[in-house]
Amino acid sequence: EPEVTQTPSHQVTQMGQEVILRCVPISNHLYFYWYRQILGQKVEFLVSFYNNEISEKSEIFDDQFSVERPDGSNFTLKIRSTKLEDSAMYFCASSGMRLARDTQYFGPGTRLTVL
């Protein structure tokens, strides 16, 4: 069964450093998403992406964040200058269609620890 994959599984970085989190969505999916889950809190939407453009973003997704689909398979989330409060589990998801009825399938997540 196709699945979303994410690398690395755990990333440790120093405050102020740039990090890139990588995701490989399900191959025939067209819509991609990033969510985060701070330890002990709810899963929060960051951004959705389609056709090389951001479709929707939350207030969390400020200028420190960017997303990119650098090739036909990868989807990345970059945090330009990490802060302590960026420590969280970051989940990538993909769906086949943008219709709200379609299911988003999630990857296993990348745990980001900012020291």
Added chain:
Amino acid sequence: AQSVAQPEDQVNVAEGNPLTVKCTYSVSGNPYLFWYVQYPNRGLQFLLKYITGDNLVKGSYGFEAEFNKSQTSFHLKKPSALVSDSALYFCAVRDQAGTALIFGKGTTLSVSS
């Protein structure tokens, strides 16, 4: 604004007993409702969704959920719980216009043998 409430932080049931995990929502227009499960150190796994039609939706692993429009609820149920069902369960909603899933805070289900 859209929101999801899961009023119980934890639900405890004995193996073989029925289980219910509660979810209520607030959204403008018709909701699209989802349940996901998260096992320790794992990602979110899709269980089931309500889009339209029959109010009782059946999903993976014997789970089902009942959509109640008047009560704005979408409770997750299973007739007979298994120890392996122990996990963190998230309810989520999308409206027809948006792309974002809005999640509840999650409910930990603990099934004892």
